[in-house]
């Protein structure tokens with residue numbers, strides 16, 4: 530049910546916060562309250578807004594067909610894309626389309642619940658830190674808020690997920706995680722081979738895929754999409770991110786340290802793969818964790834479902850020694866505790882690529 534309070538641009542920020550954050554209506558509640566203009570605290574500074582002219586027409590991140598696993602050409606495309614773009618899409622990846630559709634339905638189901646149901650999983654109310662319903666990114670640290678609600682689920686075990694994850698989406702989210710396991714391992718196997726890492730079982734496996742988090746992202750219709758963002762500029766702190774987006778579009782990726790951004794067009798049945806900071810660090814900068822952001826939309830709601838494949842919180846991460854086997858290359862990142870790295874990311878608002886400086890030598 531939509532909230533009854535009337536919100537305008539000039540509604541006191543504290544009233545908006547009360548509704549969106551404290552009562553758990555999220556930006557979805559704002560959107561459904563019938564507002565016709567954006568509350569002030571969502572107005573982003575000019576340089577953070579997404580203008581269509583910045584988006585480079587014509588260019589495109591690679592779309593890689595994974596139907597033939599023995600194809601050396603495919604391996605090359607994957608590694609080249611991870612080095613150049615940090616982003617690519619995969620098709621014929623082996624994850625059944627029904628699994629993807631089911632987790633998308635489940636995402637709509639969860640966000641369709643009454644605010645008080647969703648709010649049981651808020652920071653204040655959730656019985657576990659591993660299950661978190663929230664809005665924006667880190668509202669306490671942000672000068673301008675982001676037009677997004679989310680449910681974030683940190684995977685510990687099937688039993689814990691069964692007991693704690695919301696019934697509206699837990700089976701579908703778990704199934705999506707399980708069914709993407711194989712393609713994740715294969716992608717990492719391919720990426721590791723170019724770094725001279727031939728064996729990823731054991732310690733390397735913990736560093737690469739030691740923990741996982743799945744987010745259900747919900748971007749409601751926005752009254753002034755040009756003034757705000759769905760997600761601000763950031764790179765992910767993961768090893769790899771596997772992202773399922775719907776047919777709406779709005780994800781933009783920075784083109785090779787330029788001021789150009791490129792749209793990631795929705796491709797039915799595909800998964801978007803991107804390199805995260807942890808893999809950039811472990812590959813000593815060879816694979817790029819690239820900035821990306823999401824535009825708000827004035828006509829359609831949008832959902833996306835990323836799986837963040839991460840080291841374990843207690844792991845120390847640094848460039849793999851194999852990367853230096855050929856000689857002549859110096860380490861550009863030092864050893865950092867992964868949980869410290871993640872804490873650093875969440876302490877501040879989205880700020881592009883600055884997080885990785887935390888690990889720079």
Ligand SMILES: O=C(O)CCC(=O)C(=O)O
Pocket residue numbers: 744746760765772774779780821822823832833835
């Ligand atoms: O919604 C999207 O397309 C991307 C979301 C994203 O970048 C993130 O959750 O880290």
Ligand SMILES: [Fe+2]
Pocket residue numbers: 763764765821
């Ligand atoms: Fe991201």
